[in-house]
Amino acid sequence: MAANSQFAVAVHILAMLAKSCEENVKSDCIAASVNTNAVVIRRLLCGLQQAKLVVSQTGANGGTRLARQPENINLLEVYRAALPxxxxxxxxxxxxxxxxxxxxxxxxxxxxxxxxxxxxxxxxLLRYSLADVLESVERK
Amino acid sequence: MAANSQFAVAVHILAMLAKSCEENVKSDCIAASVNTNAVVIRRLLCGLQQAKLVVSQTGANGGTRLARQPENINLLEVYRAALPxxxxxxxxxxxxxxxxxxxxxxxxxxxxxxxxxxxxxxxxLLRYSLADVLESVERK
DNA sequence: GTATTTGTAACTATTCTTGTTACAGTTATG
DNA sequence: CATAACTGTAACAAGAATAGTTACAAATAC
Structure with missing residues (x-):
């Protein structure tokens, strides 16, 4: 199977947004970190946006930021948004x-x-928040 | 993705063997029930055999039977055998x-x-045995 | 108004599962 | 002991899903 990595990438995306606080992050920047094409990222962001986990903004100086604090986003929501x-x-x-x-x-x-x-x-999955993920990432 | 149904088919196979007690069951017969090709079944049986869940016999009047009682086969073993x-x-x-x-x-x-x-x-998965599955099937 | 950025369609490439054919090897049975 | 009936397995085709890519319309900051 072409193994489905969408959840893993979604968590990666959200971790980047969480680290960038309130600032807009561009799909190009995320794509560079994930090591893939920006469209792949934008596709996932679409789902995350529908799940109201992030807010995107078109146009110059646009990008995406978290819709809530990392403490208030749990991984089950991410899972469902990424893999309906x-x-x-x-x-x-x-x-x-x-x-x-x-x-x-x-x-x-x-x-x-x-x-x-x-x-x-x-x-x-419900037991973990995005804040937990970020903390684990930082602890390394 | 071409969704992986091997675990489902493996459980189906084992349920058939369990119902046929000690008798050899032929891959053709299982394939007819699963509604697929006999080679697909034999491939899965190979894995189940390596996991020592079933015993196969080549030649005329050959086939496959359970290696143990259904009570002593749990679904975790099946899962690992079908999807290593x-x-x-x-x-x-x-x-x-x-x-x-x-x-x-x-x-x-x-x-x-x-x-x-x-x-x-x-x-x-560890909590369920093949006997549990068979019982659920019969209760319908 | 222009440059920048998202949203999305359309298509290709990749990767995994399933289906199929073919045949060698094994064994029960007349 | 010849034959028919099975399994085991290789090789390949078909099918299905994910991922990557290109292209471009729409939106927006400056």
Whole structure:
């Protein structure tokens, strides 16, 4: 799979914004730090903006800044903003054979399991704020 | 992404084997239930065999059966056997810019977070046995 | 008004998963 | 012991998702 690094990049972006306090940061600058193209960053910023985590400004001297204090942004919000359809594991690609007893009934069981696992992940993410991330980064 | 459904299929496979008790089940039969090609099933069975969850037998009248009772197979083993490199989220594709303070230090922080999240998932999976899955399937 | 910056579309490249064909090796069974 | 039935696996094609790139319209500070 082309492994999905959007959450990792989103956290990186937000850490940069957090470090720059109230100042507008340009997508070019973030792209240089992440080591990718500025459009990739702007795409992610779009999602973060819709989630009301950041505020962007077009035009000369524009850029992006945090919409809230790092203490008030938790990683679950970031996760959901970056990966709106995140799931720890995927269900069957083709629907199983409904004429087979297992095939007919396994999907519901897997769905329930999936929901429970996803919940465990989200619960864990909820415990961390962007401020925690920034603190960890600075401690190194 | 081509979403990875290998864990879901692995559980499906094992549920079929569990239901067939000690009898050899053929990859063709499993493939028909999963609604895919038999080679896809055999590939997964290979991993399950290496993890000592199943025993396969080549030749006429061959097939695969569980290596242990369903009560003694937990879903974490299945997860690891099906997805040896599973991670809930991926890290940066390109290493970040080491000249940038955030770029230089964010990876380690994300790695730690990743490890913690993965652990939460594994802990959850550990609580379920194949017998639990089979029971849920039958209860429907 | 001009330079700067975001937002976004459109397309390509990359990478991973799944599906398929083919065939060598193994084994039960008549 | 020949044959049919299976697994194991390689090799490749197809499919699907992410990431990278180019281009340009729209917005805005100065």
């Amino acid at each position: 359809h995140a799931e720890v594991f995927a269900l069957h690609r083709q629907t199983p054979n409904q004429k087979c007893f297992i095939g007919k009934n396994i999907s519901k069981v897997l769905e329930n399991l999936q929901a429970e696992i996803d919940e465990a992940v989200e619960e864990k | 490199h599973a991670e809930v989220f991926a890290l940066h594709r390109q290493t970040p810019n080491q000249k940038c303070f955030i770029g230089k230090n964010i990876s380690k922080v994300l790695e730690n977070l990743q490890a913690e999240i993965d652990e939460a998932v594994e802990e959850k």
